[in-house]
Amino acid sequence: MIKKIKVIIIIIMTFCCVGFSYLSLEVFEYPSYFPKPIYDLIDKPLSKQKIELGKKIFYDPILSADNSVSCASCHSSYNAFAHTDHDLSHGINDQIGTRNAPPLFNLAWQSSFMWDGAINHLDFQPLAPISSPLEMGSNIGSVVNKLNQHPNYPKLFYEAFKDTVITGEQVLIALSQFQITLLSVNSKYDAVRQGFDVFSEQEKKGYHLFLEHCNSCHKEPLFFENKYENNGLKVDTFLNDFGRWNITKVSRDSLKFKTPSLRNLSYTKPYMHDGRFNTLNKVLNHYSNEVVLNNNLAPSLKKGISLSAEDKVDLIAFLLTLNDQKFILNKKHKNPNIYP
Numbered sequence: 001m002i003k004k005i006k007v008i009i010i011i012i013m014t015f016c017c018v019g020f021s022y023l024s025l026e027v028f029e030y031p032s033y034f035p036k037p038i039y040d041l042i043d044k045p046l047s048k049q050k051i052e053l054g055k056k057i058f059y060d061p062i063l064s065a066d067n068s069v070s071c072a073s074c075h076s077s078y079n080a081f082a083h084t085d086h087d088l089s090h091g092i093n094d095q096i097g098t099r100n101a102p103p104l105f106n107l108a109w110q111s112s113f114m115w116d117g118a119i120n121h122l123d124f125q126p127l128a129p130i131s132s133p134l135e136m137g138s139n140i141g142s143v144v145n146k147l148n149q150h151p152n153y154p155k156l157f158y159e160a161f162k163d164t165v166i167t168g169e170q171v172l173i174a175l176s177q178f179q180i181t182l183l184s185v186n187s188k189y190d191a192v193r194q195g196f197d198v199f200s201e202q203e204k205k206g207y208h209l210f211l212e213h214c215n216s217c218h219k220e221p222l223f224f225e226n227k228y229e230n231n232g233l234k235v236d237t238f239l240n241d242f243g244r245w246n247i248t249k250v251s252r253d254s255l256k257f258k259t260p261s262l263r264n265l266s267y268t269k270p271y272m273h274d275g276r277f278n279t280l281n282k283v284l285n286h287y288s289n290e291v292v293l294n295n296n297l298a299p300s301l302k303k304g305i306s307l308s309a310e311d312k313v314d315l316i317a318f319l320l321t322l323n324d325q326k327f328i329l330n331k332k333h334k335n336p337n338i339y340p
Contacts, residue, residue, distance in 0.1 A: 026051060028108075031185055033193055033221050037108035039122055039180060046177055049160040052336070054178030056156065057171065059335045062146055063126075064136035066092050071126070071175070074101040074135075077333045080264035080324075081105060081182060087275030091135035098134070098239050100275035102260055103268045105184040105327065111226040115257045115273045116244050122176045140168040147171065182333060184263050188321040193221065199321065206318025209311055213287075216300045218262045223322060228256035229298040232291030236274055243273070254296055263322045280319060284312045 026046040030037070057063065061070040074089045075081040081104035083089060089097035099115050113119040119128055129135040130143060147153045147166045157166045160174060191197035199207060210218075219225050228244045235255065244253035257273045265271075270278045277283045288307040291297070307315065327333075 026181070028180070030183060031190060031193070031221070034185070035109065035222075038111050038226075039108040039176075041108070041180075044173065044176075046180060047160065049156075050174050050177040051181055052178075053156050053160045054174035054176065055333075056336050057174055058178055059337065062150070063130055063138065063143055064092050065138040065142070068092055069136050071129070072335065074129075075104050077330075077335075078267070078328060079103070080184065080267040080328060081333075082268040084267075084269055087270050089135065091132065092137045095134045097132075098241055099273050100270060102258075103264060104179055105182045105263065106222055106261065107182065108180050109222055110224075112258070116247050117228060117258055118247050122179065123172045126172055126175050140171065143171060144168050182327075184324040184327040186326040187263065187324040190221075190324075192321070200317070202314050202317045203321055204318075206314040206316065209307070209315045210318050213300075213305050213307070213315075214262070217259050217298060222261060223263050224259050224261040227259050228253065229259055230255045230294065230296040231257075231287075232293065232297050232301055233272060233276070233286070234290075234292050236276070239274055241274065252296055255294070256296060262319060264324055264327070265319055266323045267328055280316050281312065284315065288312070 026048055028037075028041055028046055058071045058075075061067045061073070063070060069092050074083045076083060083101035086096075087100055089099065089101045091097060102115065107122055110122070111120065113122065113125040114128060119125045127140060130138050130140060144166055147157070154164070154166060157170055157174075158164060161170050163170065188197055188199075188203075192199055217225065217227070217229055217231075230243075233255070242254050244256040244258075245251070247253075265280060269280075270276065271280075271283050277286065284307060287301070287305045291301050291304065293302075
């Protein structure tokens with residue numbers, strides 16, 4: 001059987017003005033072949049009350065200025081918490097953003113967030129979409145005011161934090177608690193790693209191609225690294241997005257974007273930071289034939305990637321083993337108004 005690593009004590013006891021109360025904490029389990037999480041689960045242990053509160057907030061458009069856009073508007077559970085309706089994210093007043101909304105899973109292993117790494121901690125990541133005029137168009141102070149005046153949220157926050165006044169920090173922590181539970185660890189690849197399944201001959205060929213051409217930037221078992229790479233995309237002159245350079249203003253970071261996970265690719269199209277490719281074939285055609293050479297290009301791409309038509313089919317066969325249907329269908333992650 002797979003060895004699970006358990007983090008967190010199950011129950012702690014707290015004392016309040018009315019006596020003793022119990023706060024149930026969650027066990028965070030992940031496969032033994034995963035690295036240690038980056039998010040600090042010791043100082044910030046997961047609790048059932050905070051997770052459920054974070055889930056409710058995640059699906060509530062109360063975070064936006066006009067109560068029309070929620071986190072789930074751009075991060076659908078049926079698409080591995082990505083957005084597939086259009087290439088670029090949409091915000092309040094149907095405004096169009098500048099990037100494709102990335103999927104949300106295995107976030108405890110990420111050290112930075114956004115395509116350009118503008119945010120360096122999961123607890124602060126929601127501040128970016130909340131304050132963006134193209135997304136939610138609000139601010140954390142306004143969100144807190146609305147939550148404090150809400151008929152139900154004060155009680156829910158008290159149950160989670162034992163505090164009669166809702167704060168911005170509590171909002172952000174609750175969102176993190178829910179998002180950390182979005183674990184994708186049940187793909188065929190994981191079953192093979194655990195000895196419960198085997199790759200077909202085609203998948204095995206694709207796996208070897210992956211190790212040869214892709215693993216340097218999309219390292220298994222997470223299939224991402226906390227790095228930024230220039231992958232030779234032609235610049236979209238309409239968006240004029242220079243990625244990591246927008247944050248650092250360092251020339252070597254020009255056109256570098258965060259390396260995304262390759263898990264759940266069947267559910268997360270379109271691909272790339274601007275959603276320019278809607279099929280995996282087009283992605284592989286880019287890497288084999290269309291990479292634009294430049295000084296900042298990822299080292300693994302400078303000599304080119306030679307893939308035959310058969311190679312592409314085999315590689316895609318392996319990539320499809322990274323799909324996690326159990327994650328997509330997990331009712332624990334769904335809108336609590338639909339799945340109470």
